[in-house]
């Protein structure tokens with residue numbers, strides 16, 4: 001591990017600049033980090049005694065409020081992102097992963113470069129702008145099967161997934177499967193959930209003219225929310241107005257309901273009911289950033305608490321400085337900052353993060369110069385939520401709007417807030433074209449199709465249907481499954497085997513490229529590792545021990561096959577399957 005500033009500070013002890021140069025390190029390139037760096041570099045101008053460095057995992061800034069529109073294909077994905085270097089040209093930028101903060105040695109440990117080399121960056125002032133992360137771990141199966149709505153990748157994936165479902169539904173003969181493919185469930189009645197469900201509904205509705213085998217009446221949208229009203233951050237009247245607009249379009253409200261679990265087939269709710277779906281978008285499950293948790297767990301910095309429960313947020317005073325820790329600052333979603341209106345902490349919104357960043361930048365310079373700090377003051381200008389199909393709800397400076405006028409205000413405001421003239425122009429063009437032309441239904445399959453994944457199933461759910469063509473091999477990670485075949489004369493069923501942890505199924509049909517000879521279903525909550533033919537081939541080629549394991553398994557399960565002479569790698573070599581070689 002190296003401790004360096006990699007510049008004039010190379011030989012300087014950690015935590016101090018060269019001579020009188022003060023190093024300000026900003027962690028995170030979201031709304032908070034970008035605006036802190038922007039205001040700081042503007043304030044210091046050509047001063048050489050303060051250097052500003054920003055660290056982020058991505059080299060771009062995402063304008064999150066427009067993500068639901070990206071998911072719905074109304075705006076091109078690249079039009080809502082800006083390269084960080086372009087936004088803050090006067091700050092040093094480093095694209096890398098933050099591993100640890102050592103507040104005693106006053107350095108930040110990062111992993112950077114091709115070799116993910118560890119490097120310790122010293123600082124005099126540290127600004128936490130790390131935001132929050134998505135964490136679904138408290139709901140079994142949700143991490144494996146839900147789609148999130150937090151970053152660009154999520155929006156891109158969701159759009160392609162929805163179009164994929166429409167493609168599948170258009171050719172599906174089984175009515176149960178078709179219904180699941182055409183059921184879209186969004187969890188979370190806050191801003192991102194409401195905007196996502198409204199926008200996705202518009203995408204699907206406007207795309208249906210290309211899918212002659214799908215009737216509008218077959219499409220089901222459901223918004224699941226734990227409270228009895230949606231948009232709880234807004235005045236009740238606007239929550240009610242938003243609900244009416246969405247319901248009129250046919251979007252069902254499942255209120256006072258919490259998601260308990262999810263599987264490949266269903267979303268399970270706390271009241272014992274479930275919804276069969278292939279599209280589950282989960283906008284709940286925000287958790288503290290792991291780096292914030294790690295730093296706070298070490299002590300030294302104050303953590304915000306509500307009703308005695310630790311929140312994983314940096315507690316600051318009203319100057320944005322961490323309580324009792326001079327030189328440490330926190331801005332945006334990872335911070336608990338006293339709300340200037342006297343009511344608890346500031347809400348986690350971009351609107352607040354941008355203003356906090358401005359105050360933080362001023363106070364860092366004031367502290368370096370030995371001047372008094374200023375207090376953070378800001379009154380929210382208003383709140384807006386887009387509902388798709390040219391409608392929205394808005395509260396602007398005490399005035400409540402809903403429908404088309406609110407939508408027009410929403411678009412005007414967000415267009416003006418988007419950083420960069422060229423991006424604004426591109427989004428304006430996207431919106432103009434969208435008024436006259438249908439949505440683009442191209443499904444971009446940029447994700448590798450051969451990939452290992454873990455699927456979760458609840459008891460009774462079918463993992464493998466008898467008669468399906470075998471495309472995958474399954475290994476049980478947790479839980480138990482039962483292998484079922486029809487009884488005599490197709491009456492009833494017979495459980496021929498029960499399989500548990502680390503046991504494998506689905507190998508025969510995969511190798512032969514034939515139909516599954518039995519149904520396999522979950523006997524308990526079960527997690528299975530799913531391997532495609534390509535994944536399995538890569539594994540057995542690299543690990544002869546696995547080749548031997550699978551070959552032995554096949555010999556045991558299918559003793560009359562010709563497995564004695566052939567190894568797995570050879571069987572898997574032919575992309576079309578090794579039909580005949582192990583035929584029963």
Ligand SMILES: Cc1cc2nc3c(=O)[nH]c(=O)nc-3n(C[C@H](O)[C@H](O)[C@H](O)COP(=O)(O)OP(=O)(O)OC[C@H]3O[C@@H](n4cnc5c(N)ncnc54)[C@H](O)[C@@H]3O)c2cc1C
Nearest residue numbers: 028029030031032057064098130131332333348349350351
């Ligand atoms: C779909 C959606 C719609 C929204 N709509 C609105 C809206 O209409 N109005 C509004 O005001 N707000 C809205 N918000 C909320 C707003 O986007 C957030 O409040 C804001 O993004 C918070 O900014 P931040 O900089 O604190 O955190 P983030 O934007 O989450 O940024 C955190 C940064 O830290 C970096 N980072 C984290 N960990 C590491 C690590 N270990 N190593 C390196 N880098 C790391 C990340 O890469 C990221 O750059 C919306 C949010 C979403 C998801």
